[in-house]
Amino acid sequence: MATFIYQGERDIGEIADRVYGRLGARQREQAIAALLKANPELRDPRRLRAGTELQAPTLPGLGDRPTPIEPPERPDPVVRPDPVEPPQRPEPPAAERKAGESAHAALAGELLDALGALQKAIEPRFDAELRRLKEQQATLGSAELGRLVSADPALGQLAQLAAKDTEARAAVVDSRRQALTDIIRQAAAVLEKERGQ
Numbered sequence: 001m002a003t004f005i006y007q008g009e010r011d012i013g014e015i016a017d018r019v020y021g022r023l024g025a026r027q028r029e030q031a032i033a034a035l036l037k038a039n040p041e042l043r044d045p046r047r048l049r050a051g052t053e054l055q056a057p058t059l060p061g062l063g064d065r066p067t068p069i070e071p072p073e074r075p076d077p078v079v080r081p082d083p084v085e086p087p088q089r090p091e092p093p094a095a096e097r098k099a100g101e102s103a104h105a106a107l108a109g110e111l112l113d114a115l116g117a118l119q120k121a122i123e124p125r126f127d128a129e130l131r132r133l134k135e136q137q138a139t140l141g142s143a144e145l146g147r148l149v150s151a152d153p154a155l156g157q158l159a160q161l162a163a164k165d166t167e168a169r170a171a172v173v174d175s176r177r178q179a180l181t182d183i184i185r186q187a188a189a190v191l192e193k194e195r196g197q
Contacts, residue, residue, distance in 0.1 A: 002058070008050040012042050019056050027059075034059055108195035115184050115191070126177040133170040140166060 009015045016023065016031040023031055036042055038055040139145060140163040149155040 002056040003053050004056045006045070006048050006050060006052040006054055009045060011045060012036065015042065015045070020059070030059055105195045108191045112188055112191045112195065115188055119181070119184050122180065123177075126173060129173050130170060133166055133173065136166045137163065137170070 004019050006015070007018070009018065012032050012035060013028065016028055016035060019035070020027075020031045034057045035054075038057045041048060041052075042054070140159055145159060149159050
C-alpha cells in the first residue's frame with residue numbers, strides 16, 4: 001500500500017483525484033470508499049494537519065494507476081560561507097561598458113518620448129472634459145433654466161444637485177490632470193538623469 005501526504009484539500013473527492021488521477025464517477029466513489037476505509041480520519045479533513053502521511057490503497061479494477069502524486073522533494077540547501085564583503089566583479093572592458101550604457105541611455109530616451117506622447121494624447125481629453133463640464137455648469141446656471149424650474153421646487157432641487165455634481169466632477173478631473181502631470185514630470189526627471197549618466 002502506497003502512502004501520500006495530505007496537502008490541505010477541502011474534501012475527500014479532491015484527495016481521490018490527486019492520489020488516483022482522473023477518475024470516472026463510479027471509480028471515484030470506489031476510490032473515496034477505499035481511502036475512507038484505510039484512513040478513517042479523512043471523514044473530517046478539516047481536522048487533519050497538512051503534511052500528515054496517509055495510506056493510498058491499491059484499487060482493483062482501476063487498472064495500472066500511477067502512484068500517488070507527491071510534492072517534489074526539495075534538495076538540501078547548499079551551505080555557502082557568508083562573505084564579509086561581496087565578491088568584486090571585474091570591471092567590464094570599456095567597449096562593453098559603453099555599449100551597455102548607450103543601450104541604457106537609449107531606453108531612457110525612448111521612455112521619455114513615450115511619456116511626452118502620453119501627455120500630448122491625454123491633455124486634449126482633459127481639456128474636452130473640462131469644456132463639457134463648464135458648458136453643463138453654464139446651462140445649469142442659465143436664467144432660462146431658472147425660469148423653467150422655478151415653477152416646480154423638485155426640479156429646482158434636481159438642478160441644484162446637478163450643478164453641485166458637475167462642479168465636483170470638474171474638481172476631480174482637474175485633480176487627476178494635475179496628479180498625472182506630476183507623475184509624468186517626476187518620471188521624466190528620473191529618466192533624464194538616467195539618460196545623462
